[in-house]
Amino acid sequence: MTENKEQHNTDVLVVGAGDSGMMAAAAAREAGVQVTVIEKEGTIGLLRLSNAAVNSNAQKRAGVTINKAELVEYLASFAQHNVDQKLLNLWADHSAETVNWLEDNILKPNGAYMRSEPDAMVAGDIYKAFPTENDPTIDGKSYISYGDWFVQWAKDHKIDMRYHTELIKLIKDGDTVTGAIVKNNESGEEYQISATNGVILCTGGYSANKDLLKKWNPEALKKNVYNDSPRNNGGGIIAALEVGALRDQEPAECIFDRGLVPAGTKTEDMYYQTETYDNWLWIGSYPFLKVNLRGNRFANESVPYQFITNAASKEPGYLYAMIWDADYADRLEQFHMLGCAKFGFPGYMKDKQSFIDDVDQYVKKGLVVKADTIEELAEKLHLPVENLKKTVERQNQNYIDHVDRDFGKEYFRMSPIKSKPYYGCILGGRILGTLDGLRVNEKMEVLDEDYEPINHLYTAGNDSGAFFWGSYPDRVPGLCSSHAQTFGRLAGKNAAKN
Numbered sequence: 242m243t244e245n246k247e248q249h250n251t252d253v254l255v256v257g258a259g260d261s262g263m264m265a266a267a268a269a270r271e272a273g274v275q276v277t278v279i280e281k282e283g284t285i286g287l288l289r290l291s292n293a294a295v296n297s298n299a300q301k302r303a304g305v306t307i308n309k310a311e312l313v314e315y316l317a318s319f320a321q322h323n324v325d326q327k328l329l330n331l332w333a334d335h336s337a338e339t340v341n342w343l344e345d346n347i348l349k350p351n352g353a354y355m356r357s358e359p360d361a362m363v364a365g366d367i368y369k370a371f372p373t374e375n376d377p378t379i380d381g382k383s384y385i386s387y388g389d390w391f392v393q394w395a396k397d398h399k400i401d402m403r404y405h406t407e408l409i410k411l412i413k414d415g416d417t418v419t420g421a422i423v424k425n426n427e428s429g430e431e432y433q434i435s436a437t438n439g440v441i442l443c444t445g446g447y448s449a450n451k452d453l454l455k456k457w458n459p460e461a462l463k464k465n466v467y468n469d470s471p472r473n474n475g476g477g478i479i480a481a482l483e484v485g486a487l488r489d490q491e492p493a494e495c496i497f498d499r500g501l502v503p504a505g506t507k508t509e510d511m512y513y514q515t516e517t518y519d520n521w522l523w524i525g526s527y528p529f530l531k532v533n534l535r536g537n538r539f540a541n542e543s544v545p546y547q548f549i550t551n552a553a554s555k556e557p558g559y560l561y562a563m564i565w566d567a568d569y570a571d572r573l574e575q576f577h578m579l580g581c582a583k584f585g586f587p588g589y590m591k592d593k594q595s596f597i598d599d600v601d602q603y604v605k606k607g608l609v610v611k612a613d614t615i616e617e618l619a620e621k622l623h624l625p626v627e628n629l630k631k632t633v634e635r636q637n638q639n640y641i642d643h644v645d646r647d648f649g650k651e652y653f654r655m656s657p658i659k660s661k662p663y664y665g666c667i668l669g670g671r672i673l674g675t676l677d678g679l680r681v682n683e684k685m686e687v688l689d690e691d692y693e694p695i696n697h698l699y700t701a702g703n704d705s706g707a708f709f710w711g712s713y714p715d716r717v718p719g720l721c722s723s724h725a726q727t728f729g730r731l732a733g734k735n736a737a738k739n
């Protein structure tokens with residue numbers, strides 16, 4: 242360590258300025274204590290646009306009601322109860338107040354508001370869905386980002402924001418965490434921040450750290466060819482483990498099925514980290530024909546985003562191909578996709594032309610290929626020609642007969658491959674974040690190996706655990722960011738009470 246040039250004192254130290262960290266800081270500051278936020282990058286993290294809630298003001302205005310007990314049991318059963326159901330209840334009880342706070346304090350003063358999305362992605366009895374999504378908007382037709390407004394709020398409320406400042410380690414005095422050693426990444430200087438009320442870890446999980454993934458979630462390195470959270474390298478979790486914290490023993494993650502790769506890619510050779518959605522194909526989540534690298538269909542394509550990458554992980558090579566035809570843009574609306582994949586707001590592609598432009602940019606890059614015959618398409622995608630031909634014939638017959646004899650896809654989500662040119666691409670998963678983390682109690686205090694709280698150590702967001710297991714339940718849209726913001730707010734409030 243270089244010499245201590247500075248010793249800084251605060252009441253609450255928040256580590257990481259993303260969804261959970263900014264909320265934690267605001268809540269602690271509103272409770273009247275001094276707050277310092279350290280963030281290792283030069284900006285705050287992107288604050289997410291879709292936030293789940295159970296009966297927020299926006300939902301009340303829209304006439305949306307959600308049965309809390311039903312939703313909580315759904316989430317617990319989605320995770321086979323490998324979660325702490327008390328935390329699910331806690332989230333459900335506090336999610337609305339968090340979304341309302343955001344609307345009242347950050348959006349409304351800037352002319353924006355929350356819009357509730359009443360439509361929920363119900364494609365069948367098995368995949369139940371809940372209209373939990375709240376989207377910040379000014380015009381009701383598009384998203385509005387609110388990160389800059391939040392930063393201004395922090396400034397107006399005298400929160401000490403320290404950028405380029407990274408957590409190195411926590412300081413523990415006896416049983417109590419009393420602060421942290423941090424490093425200014427620009428000057429290289431390390432110094433101590435003492436935090437009278439406690440430290441809140443909000444560093445967003447470990448998806449950027451390949452070594453930790455190898456140790457804690459090796460399958461994620463095979464399922465995913467992209468990581469969309471390159472800032473989050475597990476710093477908070479590691480620091481907590483060093484002071485005796487307990488963490489989840491089984492992995493959980495949020496994966497989107499939109500990662501385009503060149504034909505011939507080997508998943509073990511690729512883990513590309515991007516913050517700018519590089520090679521992200523929006524129609525990747527649409528239920529077009531998907532085949533394994535042997536040209537055979539392997540699962541129902543009409544499933545939550547993550548499930549097709551889970552299914553592909555049981556196939557040779559982990560990656561899969563998607564095949565569609567020239568009429569694809571006319572079918573997109575009929576599929577009735579929701580969440581961020583929806584055709585039109587609150588999806589990110591506002592109309593047919595936006596989807597076409599998205600596909601065309603990848604045709605130009607060679608990541609989506611076009612062909613006038615299935616043979617040619619198979620060759621371009623490195624798929625066995627005869628298998629692909631048979632699979633396409635079978636798919637077309639199923640479509641004519643209105644029944645998916647193989648995997649039970651609903652008719653409204655089926656499409657034939659008949660109009661030329663035919664399109665194809667190779668896809669793999671994009672991890673948005675790891676969701677297994679440090680064990681916490683209902684005050685967001687980090688637990689030690691005896692399941693007792695470590696005094697004055699808190700966590701929230703993807704650093705915290707026991708809320709998700711396995712896959713992300715995307716039929717509860719906005720749950721990830723709401724989990725981060727809601728628990729960040731609770732951590733901030735509780736730390737301020739010490």
Ligand SMILES: Cc1cc2nc3c(=O)[nH]c(=O)nc-3n(C[C@H](O)[C@H](O)[C@H](O)COP(=O)(O)OP(=O)(O)OC[C@H]3O[C@@H](n4cnc5c(N)ncnc54)[C@H](O)[C@@H]3O)c2cc1C
Nearest residue numbers: 257259260261281286408445472476702703719721722725
């Ligand atoms: C592309 C994308 C789309 C998504 N879409 C949705 C969606 O539609 N709905 C939804 O619910 N969720 C979505 N998510 C997930 C959601 O954004 C995350 O679950 C949520 O942001 C996690 O919040 P967090 O506070 O834990 O981490 P983050 O918001 O990622 O914040 C972590 C912060 O900690 C900083 N940091 C890391 N290490 C250190 C350190 N050692 N010292 C100091 N600072 C550090 C990082 O730079 C970062 O700013 C999406 C995620 C991605 C990547």
